[in-house]
Amino acid sequence: MSDFSQEADWLRRVDGIRQHTRRADGGQRAPNKPLLLLYALALLQNDHTSVIVYNDTYHKKMENLLSAFGRPQDAQQPQLAFRYMTSNQEINRLWQVDTNKGADIEAFQSGTEYSGFKLKKLEAVGRLPASDEAMLLERPDLIRVTARRLLDKNWPPSLHADICDRLGLTLDLSPQAIMEDMQLSAELAALTSCEDSSDDQQDSRQRRDPAFRKLVLRAYEYKCAICKWDGRMGTGGTVALEAAHLRWHSSGGPDEPSNGLALCSIHHKLLDFGVLGLTVERRVLVSQDFVGGETTKRVTALSGKPLEDTQLPEHTPDEDHILWHEREVFKGPARPFV
Ligand SMILES: [Zn+2]
Secondary structure: OOHHHHHHHHHHHHHHHHHHOOOOOOOOOOOHHHHHHHHHHHHHHHHOOOOEEOOHHHHHHHHHHHHHHOOOOOOOOOHHHHHHOOOOOHHHOOOEEEEOOOOOHHHHHHOOOOOHHHHHHOOEEEEOOHHHHHHHHHOHHHHHHHHHHHHHHHOOHHHHHHHHHHHOOOOOOOHHHHHHHHHHHHHHHHHHHOOOHHHHHHHHHHOOOOHHHHHHHHHOOOOOOOOOOOOEOOOOOEOOEEEEEOOOHHHOOOOOHHHEEEEEHHHHHHHHHOOEEEOOOOEEEEEOOOOOOHHHHHHHOOOOOEOOOOOOHHHOOOHHHHHHHHHHOOOOOEOOOO
8 A cells, every 4th residue: 555545545434424414304414423533632742652642641631621622511532432432343444442451341342331441441552553643643734634524524614713713623723734735635535535435525515615704794784683783994804703603514504604603703602612692583582500700790791682584584593403403512501590
């Protein structure tokens, strides 16, 4: 296998982890595996190894990451990625788990035992397969390409920098590096999609419609749908006003105004973090978990506030997209309406 096909094979396996995470009605997020992979990539960058010892520190760290960037749920389960990425199919394998105790790791992999407690007791150690690790250590650009693809496919752009900061992952943001990464990513994607047309379809689904921003901002008359922010800079147009997706683009959300909200930067970020949500009556939800000092009262006071109307009724947020956001992103329970 030449170096290039090994790289394409790696990316094909990384792209493949999404296939196990879709459900019939579409769009259930499954951030465990992408977060574990990003964690391993950050380790490669910083410590030149992907080895993770499954101890209390790791469990807690990943639990916190999942609370911040995962689905809203009562109990996060960091151990699941350790299990699910050790696929039985050799060709798809992305993660190896071994134990220092010589205990029954097979039972763990087959699913009869996979609690975090069990992993800690077994002194389980996970890592990328050695050949992948060696390849990535020689190709820092492939680490970046992989990380960018994982971020693009699982989170909205507004959260990418936060995720990288929390993981200690460095993505070169110079225009030249981005250009080079995009080129390599496209070349490798072309190699992998030839083999599997469903990947091709998924990639085209990921493409963004450049008209989305304009349509959404116009629908809300160029102001934040929550706070009416409409700051402008001379004749340079709006400042800190963005088009947000309710159902994330990465989860199949369409680039249509009925899936969009014009929001100021802070309300966009709070929506994507799950601090803010919407009811189907289009009133603002605020998470009970969101707390802070005096200035955060500007956010908690939004609870129950009606969203601004769109110019055209057909651009009103779609109920399905609102409910997707509530189920997959909003970190309930919501505060009582004020
Ligand atoms: Zn706003």
